[in-house]
Amino acid sequence: MKIAVYPGSFDPVTNGHIDIINRAAKIFDLVHVAIIVNPEKTPYFGIDERMNMLKAAVGGIKKAKVDSFDGLLVDYAASKKACAIVRGLRAVSDFDYEFQMALTNLRMCPEIETIFIMTDYKYSYLSSSLVKQISSLGGNVSGLVPDSVLKKLKSRKRS
Ligand code: PNS
Numbered sequence: 467m468k469i470a471v472y473p474g475s476f477d478p479v480t481n482g483h484i485d486i487i488n489r490a491a492k493i494f495d496l497v498h499v500a501i502i503v504n505p506e507k508t509p510y511f512g513i514d515e516r517m518n519m520l521k522a523a524v525g526g527i528k529k530a531k532v533d534s535f536d537g538l539l540v541d542y543a544a545s546k547k548a549c550a551i552v553r554g555l556r557a558v559s560d561f562d563y564e565f566q567m568a569l570t571n572l573r574m575c576p577e578i579e580t581i582f583i584m585t586d587y588k589y590s591y592l593s594s595s596l597v598k599q600i601s602s603l604g605g606n607v608s609g610l611v612p613d614s615v616l617k618k619l620k621s622r623k624r625s
Pocket of ligand 1: 473474475476502537538539540566567568570571
């Protein structure tokens with residue numbers, strides 16, 4: 467059984483992330499979509515909110531499971547018996563950070579490969595930060611995020 471971990475902040479999950487999860491699920495038997503609990507940056511949405519939005523969004527993808535983790539990613543991946551870490555690559559600007567992370571993780575855990583999936587061109591400009599900014603300034607983000615996120619962003623604006 468080929469198991470992968472797709473880690474991230476998912477603050478919030480976007481349709482770009484969902485595209486990567488769908489495509490990873492075609493390659494692997496099981497994809498653990500793993501939300502980091504304590505990133506260095508303070509998240510906009512708490513861990514429970516991010517988990518709920520992601521669960522609602524990937525409910526239809528049978529081979530994907532939503533989970534959370536803290537500590538080292540390679541330790542988490544090893545605990546799930548994953549052979550790969552999946553990351554999405556948008557533009558060249560992602561490369562430096564991803565290259566550094568992939569090589570650091572490989573040094574710590576040579577058994578786990580990092581696999582990059584190119585983001586669909588439709589989402590190549592999309593990021594969670596842009597979504598939060600547009601939404602908080604009153605813009606429309608429908609089509610960019612799953613419905614579960616759209617609802618949450620709207621309720622956040624009202625409160
Ligand atoms: O969605 P993000 O914010 O780009 O995801 C970054 C993430 C969660 C993959 C990265 O910060 C991470 O793996 N954190 C766990 C700590 C760790 O293992 N650090 C060493 C890897 S270089």
